[in-house]
Amino acid sequence: MEPERPGEKLGILAGGGSLPRIVAAAARAAGWAPLVVRIGDGVTDDWTGYEGEAFAWGRSGDAIAYLKRHKVRRVIFCGTVTRRPDFRSLLPSFRTLVRLPAAIRMVRGGDDHLLRGVSRYLERDGFAMLAVQEIVPELLAPSGLLSNRALREDESRAMTIAATAARRLGELDIGQAVVASAERVIAVEGVEGTREMLARVGDLRRRGRVTPSERCVLVKSVKPQQDSRFDLPSIGEATIAEAAAAGITAIGVSAGRSLILGLEDVVAASDRADIALVGLADEQEEGRP
Known part of the structure; x- marks a missing residue:
């Protein structure tokens, strides 16, 4: 998939591992401007050369505001997240606090339930969710x-x-x-x-x-x-x-x-x-x- 216009922002919710970097490089080569939001296992990764920011689970609401502030419309989730957020034990930011009931419901159940919940959560905020294979089909x-x-x-x-x-x-x-x-x-x-x-x-x-x-x-x-x-x-x-x-x-x-x-x-x-x-x-x- 190519951007609608050169330099269109693509939000990459990047966990750990090599996959987010593969996606970011392919997106940049296709004309996107990747905006890397580091989450989960990817929070401490070095993304020098890419625009973005790291967000702890307690600031997940701030991450959404960050994507909106940069006028991101399309988002892709990739990479490893081996530890689920325990929202009950966090000291959340205000933006996260107002979203807390929905967030707690999402982390119940298996991984598929969680990821479908994340998708619905972001789509309600106006984001379109893309698949890795839409950016890097050769994988x-x-x-x-x-x-x-x-x-x-x-x-x-x-x-x-x-x-x-x-x-x-x-x-x-x-x-x-x-x-x-x-x-x-x-x-x-x-x-x-x-x-x-x-x-x-x-x-x-x-x-x-x-x-x-x-x-x-x-x-x-x-x-x-x-x-x-x-x-x-x-x-x-x-x-x-x-x-x-x-x-x-x-x-x-x-x-x-x-x-x-x-x-x-x-x-x-x-x-x-x-x-x-x-x-x-x-x-x-x-x-x-």
Whole structure:
């Protein structure tokens, strides 16, 4: 998506990780003027070279006023937010205080509920919410085999088990990632996130709860009810390293509905680690042949 006029402001609500920087660079190259509002894990990140400001959760109302003051109409949310705001324990600013009842309602429930609430919250204030893939469409995962090595037979069976479990997990708005072998589900993602889930799988291997011969796969799947503007499943080079450390031998992601942060680099990292990487079509995620 291009701006309606050169230099139009694009509000980027930037959490942590590399994704907000990828989005900001692509937006600038397309003619937008990114205005980076640092939140959550991104509050302390250095955004030298970009206009913007950091806002603690207690100043979320000030962040909205800041975007309006800079005449921002379109906003994109991206990056990691591993800690939810606890508005009851904060000393909020006045602008946040008047919005507190709606904010408290938003943080109840799973991530999908939270992000849909954020969307409605901002849209009521006149902002249009954009998706990452509208700014950087090349991040969307292609379909089919992406790595040099294809799936082994037991990895293919494990992928079906993990994809089916991930779909059920998503329907309950619990998480997006599952690790499975050809015989069983090994781990599901909860509030801890993919990184800590993979660390747990590595610990299970070290303690002999997963045998050395039991090949395990990781599937990151979009939730069936997920708003595609927010929190699509994503992997990067760090994911490959964490998966390799956990003994994962294959990774599947939702084709066309998940993000690969640097496809060439991620595929190269997968090949170095001898991990098969696959973009899963809808029927594969649903366990259909």
